[in-house]
């Protein structure tokens with residue numbers, strides 16, 4: 421292992437980049453056909469929660485297929501602050517939580533990575549106490565955690581709020597949560613994951629009803645099972661967990677990222693390019709593949725984990741409403757909006773999962789799109805052509821969607837807001853360059869007064 425292997429993309433690096441005046445941008449020269457193959461990385465949202473789940477285990481765990489992302493670096497920072505040893509070697513993380521020493525997650529990191537709140541469940545299960553700052557909202561919505569907290573209370577935890585910190589503990593001397601019946605008002609991914617982790621070490625049986633069914637929930641359950649947890653029903657709306665006294669060491673591989681794969685499918689569809697990608701788990705992409713077909717682009721499987729984009733003659737208008745899995749994923753809403761800007765007709769996209777996840781509409785309109793917002797719906801009248809423009813990604817998926825739009829736009833698009841993009845897409849410029857896209861990352865300070873609406877060779 422060389423010294424670089426140990427270095428995880430840290431939050432410090434990310435903060436420097438996002439706050440600096442020369443924060444980088446990506447310049448994209450559009451209208452290039454793409455060809456070739458793209459490799460899909462491990463799923464960010466699985467990796468984040470599986471890392472939190474390692475706290476449950478008093479032996480060491482090896483987690484493979486971890487994407488190298490700013491958010492993963494932040495989760496590793498949280499674990500380290502709790503006394504967990506985290507060592508990286510390529511896409512493998514060795515995590516040793518045997519001598520976890522703190523029950524308090526640092527505000528500085530939790531405020532930047534909402535998912536780090538999810539450590540509350542495993543901390544409480546393992547130590548009988550957890551102190552985790554309220555994560556607060558983010559660009560896409562207020563993102564409350566009431567369902568996590570009510571569920572933990574149903575498992576016997578006392579929870580109170582003190583100076584912005586959620587303080588949870590198990591009363592009594594034995595410090596073990598008690599199994600219980602939990603009905604979630606909404607199938608929240610994070611609440612399901614928090615409660616499933618908490619219940620693995622509880623005394624007795626827990627049933628979570630109206631649970632989230634996302635593939636990342638199932639991945640977490642499989643990881644916990646690999647450590648000896650007794651969980652059934654994950655991936656359906658009812659999960660049953662029979663608590664065990666302790667969990668053991670394991671070696672576990674994270675599933676491929678369905679949202680990264682979906683984003684590359686959209687890059688193929690919008691540029692009408694027959695690119696292929698792997699590995700994917702096609703069942704995880706069912707709503708994405710179905711909507712692509714309605715929009716005139718087929719996805720053909722070549723073997724069980726490799727897909728090829730088969731572009732149609734025309735991009736067709738579609739209607740989308742985001743929903744919890746197996747409905748259409750909110751994390752693909754912005755990318756599909758990019759596609760519909762160029763469709764032959766009017767599309768309607770309605771966001772129902774997050775209350776503020778349509779900020780990219782204004783950015784697409786800067787590129788010549790014709791989108792009107794009415795409440796939480798966007799009516800997109802297809803235009804024949806997008807024109808490259810300076811645009812800003814307002815959240816992670818919005819940034820990816822603008823990049824996708826830039827691939828199809830006439831001239832140069834300059835994408836700002838890369839601190840969002842880098843949270844969720846590993847090596848995205850390298851992956852897209854390798855299939856023929858023209859794009860490069862430069863410090864914004866190096867942008868000169870439109871000297872070059874010209875392609876460069878990268």
Ligand code: EPU
Nearest residue numbers: 465535563564565566567568608609610611751773774816
């Ligand atoms: N909600 C509540 N109360 C709660 C919890 C959630 O009202 O206690 C609401 C939220 O405000 C939101 C809705 O329920 O309106 C859905 O939130 P959910 O809890 O399901 O989402 P999450 O766990 O916070 C994860 C992903 C998101 C993804 C959503 C939905 C991780 C780390 N994040 O968030 O990923 O959009 O599920 O699928 O797993 C992304 O990757 O870009 C991203 C935002």
